[in-house]
Amino acid sequence: MLTRQARRCFSSSAVLRKTLVLAEHTNAALVDSTLPAITAAAKLGDVEVLVAGKNCKGVAEQVSKLEGVKKVLVAENPAYEHGLAEDLAPLVANFSKKEEYTHILAPASAWGKNLTPRIAGILDITALSDVISIEGQDTFKRPIYAGNAIATVQSGEKLKLLTVRTTAFEKAKEGSSSAEVKEISVEGDANTKSTWVEEMQQKSERPDLTSANIVVSGGRALKSKENFKLIEDLADKLGGAVGASRAAVDAGYAPNEWQVGQTGKVVAPQLYLAVGISGQIQHLAGMKDSKLIVAINNAADAPIFQVSDYGLVQDLFQAVPELTKELEKAKQ
Amino acid sequence: MKRRVLVGVKRCIDYNVKIRVKPDNTGVLTQNVKFSMNPFDEIAVTEAVKMKKEGGFEEIVAVSVGPKECQETIRRALAMGADRGIHVETDEELQPIAVARIFKKLAEKEQPQVVVLGKQAIDDDANQTGQMLAGMMDWSQGTHAYRLKFAPEEVECTRETDTGLQTLKLKLPSVITCDLRLNEPIFAKLPEIMKAKSKPLQKFTPQELGVETATPVKVVKVTEPPKREAGKIVESVQELVAALKKEGAIQ
Numbered sequence: 001m002l003t004r005q006a007r008r009c010f011s012s013s014a015v016l017r018k019t020l021v022l023a024e025h026t027n028a029a030l031v032d033s034t035l036p037a038i039t040a041a042a043k044l045g046d047v048e049v050l051v052a053g054k055n056c057k058g059v060a061e062q063v064s065k066l067e068g069v070k071k072v073l074v075a076e077n078p079a080y081e082h083g084l085a086e087d088l089a090p091l092v093a094n095f096s097k098k099e100e101y102t103h104i105l106a107p108a109s110a111w112g113k114n115l116t117p118r119i120a121g122i123l124d125i126t127a128l129s130d131v132i133s134i135e136g137q138d139t140f141k142r143p144i145y146a147g148n149a150i151a152t153v154q155s156g157e158k159l160k161l162l163t164v165r166t167t168a169f170e171k172a173k174e175g176s177s178s179a180e181v182k183e184i185s186v187e188g189d190a191n192t193k194s195t196w197v198e199e200m201q202q203k204s205e206r207p208d209l210t211s212a213n214i215v216v217s218g219g220r221a222l223k224s225k226e227n228f229k230l231i232e233d234l235a236d237k238l239g240g241a242v243g244a245s246r247a248a249v250d251a252g253y254a255p256n257e258w259q260v261g262q263t264g265k266v267v268a269p270q271l272y273l274a275v276g277i278s279g280q281i282q283h284l285a286g287m288k289d290s291k292l293i294v295a296i297n298n299a300a301d302a303p304i305f306q307v308s309d310y311g312l313v314q315d316l317f318q319a320v321p322e323l324t325k326e327l328e329k330a331k332q
Numbered sequence: 333m334k335r336r337v338l339v340g341v342k343r344c345i346d347y348n349v350k351i352r353v354k355p356d357n358t359g360v361l362t363q364n365v366k367f368s369m370n371p372f373d374e375i376a377v378t379e380a381v382k383m384k385k386e387g388g389f390e391e392i393v394a395v396s397v398g399p400k401e402c403q404e405t406i407r408r409a410l411a412m413g414a415d416r417g418i419h420v421e422t423d424e425e426l427q428p429i430a431v432a433r434i435f436k437k438l439a440e441k442e443q444p445q446v447v448v449l450g451k452q453a454i455d456d457d458a459n460q461t462g463q464m465l466a467g468m469m470d471w472s473q474g475t476h477a478y479r480l481k482f483a484p485e486e487v488e489c490t491r492e493t494d495t496g497l498q499t500l501k502l503k504l505p506s507v508i509t510c511d512l513r514l515n516e517p518i519f520a521k522l523p524e525i526m527k528a529k530s531k532p533l534q535k536f537t538p539q540e541l542g543v544e545t546a547t548p549v550k551v552v553k554v555t556e557p558p559k560r561e562a563g564k565i566v567e568s569v570q571e572l573v574a575a576l577k578k579e580g581a582i583q
Contacts, residue, residue, distance in 0.1 A: 033494075037501075082498075085463065086472060089467055102428070103491065110476060110493045113476075114473070114475045114476070116459075116463075117461075118464065119457070119467065120460070120463075120573070121463060121465060121466065121467025122465055126428075127428075127429070127460055127549070128549050129458045129459055141567075144455065145455055145555060146454065148350070148351050149554050149556065149557070150555050151554050152553045153549060154549070154550065156550070157547075157549070192504070193471065193502065194472040194501065196500055197501055198499045199490070199498050200496045200497040201495045212370075214582075246512065247515070250512075250513065256478070257492070257495060263452070263511075277347075281348075282347065283349070284573055288557075288560065291558075292581050294576070305563070308462075308563045310565075310566055310572060310575050310576070311564070311565045312565070312566050312567075316435070318495075319569055322569045323511050323569050323572065323573070325572065326569055326573045330582075330583075
């Protein structure tokens with residue numbers, strides 16, 4: 001009896017599946033983190049995307065052109081301008097009840113991590129963080145213990161609420177057709193519990209850390225903020241992004257948002273260059289899925305050499321300028 | 333009514349331990365492994381102590397949910413400066429939503445103005461409990477807190493985001509989750525550790541609190557991540573550049 005019921009649940013024709021992706025955006029443009037979430041959602045069924053913001057119709061247009069997207073829902077309200085969880089979570093919770101979604105996915109970015117569990121709290125259901133693989137309608141893989149173990153988790157919730165590790169799925173590409181864009185009505189005013197005050201952002205010409213093809217990261221061995229310029233110069237020479245270990249960030253050599261690791265950003269570029277980084281468990285958690293790992297460190301026994309494809313045991317203050325010069329030479 | 337802070341502390345495998353997956357793939361080995369307080373929770377306790385010193389709060393209640401051994405974690409929080417402890421004892425491994433339900437019950441009982449938690453536990457890496465609790469209570473939330481400024485009715489919370497820092501004004505009551513750079517954790521000295529032994533510690537079970545901890549989520553298996561092949565040590569920068577060109581990693 002149970003088996004038959006279970007079989008019915010798994011059978012794709014018996015259940016009407018509806019998947020919603022929560023789009024991260026700046027009101028002016030879509031944030032890249034949404035693209036892998038759409039790819040993940042497409043593995044589950046037809047994808048609808050919710051764009052909630054202020055004057056964000058352009059973003060909705062942009063989303064409607066993406067492959068796999070069947071429908072774009074736009075919720076406009078001045079209160080949504082900064083994507084605060086206190087405003088968006090009740091919207092999504094109410095909307096999901098009305099529309100009976102079976103899956104809601106958001107990127108496992110700082111924004112998605114802030115928002116998604118609040119939705120789960122309102123609905124009193126479980127959520128799964130940082131999903132790296134979709135094994136079936138109800139079965140997912142996610143890393144635990146700083147990526148040193150992978151848990152396969154089965155959820156019997158009617159609504160599966162997931163955040164998606166952005167480096168684990170390809171970015172959704174622009175398709176040949178446009179999906180329907182539909183406005184949904186939004187009632188109510190801004191929440192009175194939280195208000196946005198200001199944003200302090202690093203302006204940068206460099207590629208985004210989480211989606212860059214090349215990342216050059218520096219650690220404690222750089223010794224100062226001034227010396228960290230060596231890392232930035234090398235990154236610029238390679239057209240890459242700059243990353244940092246927690247030690248470098250804590251010492252003030254690099255800003256917080258450059259931190260790669262279990263508690264910072266997770267990256268998986270084509271090339272990851274770790275300079276003066278010993279390779280602690282917590283750092284490896286954020287970069288060990290990189291295609292090619294190169295380590296420069298003067299300590300031959302540094303754990304980073306156990307995961308690196310190429311290692312150079314040398315003083316970074318000698319090796320990095322030489323490498324930068326060598327690359328310059330190669331370009332000419 | 334006392335201005336009270338509730339602070340959550342989780343007992344986790346120590347962050348320095350290289351964990352091992354059980355051969356039967358049911359979890360990770362926990363026997364003869366060092367456990368300690370989740371590093372983010374040390375920051376949460378430290379912040380609560382700071383709030384009591386400077387922010388006009390009067391009492392800190394440290395809460396831990398889990399097996400008997402969690403009492404050591406609570407004693408540690410008491411040694412760091414918490415006033416009393418609550419242990420919600422269960423041998424089950426709970427999902428964050430179940431922990432959030434327990435904290436909701438305790439928040440209703442204790443009426444804190446602020447609940448301070450770590451932003452994530454380093455074992456399940458979920459980063460959910462604080463947000464879930466805030467959603468359940470319909471309170472404001474300040475996640476990944478980098479800097480906090482408390483006023484009688486509100487807190488100014490600067491948060492770490494993907495692009496930099498964001499500052500919000502949050503009305504109390506509020507749930508705050510701490511990022512690593514919020515403070516330098518307090519080191520408990522021996523006299524405080526001794527004193528902590530006589531601080532009050534209440535015990536409950538989830539059933540006594542009337543909380544349903546079961547969830548329809550099942551961990552099917554736990555496996556090791558794919559291993560990387562051993563790499564090559566090159567002798568010079570020139571050799572490195574040649575290797576990267578050959579790999580097609582650089583032009």
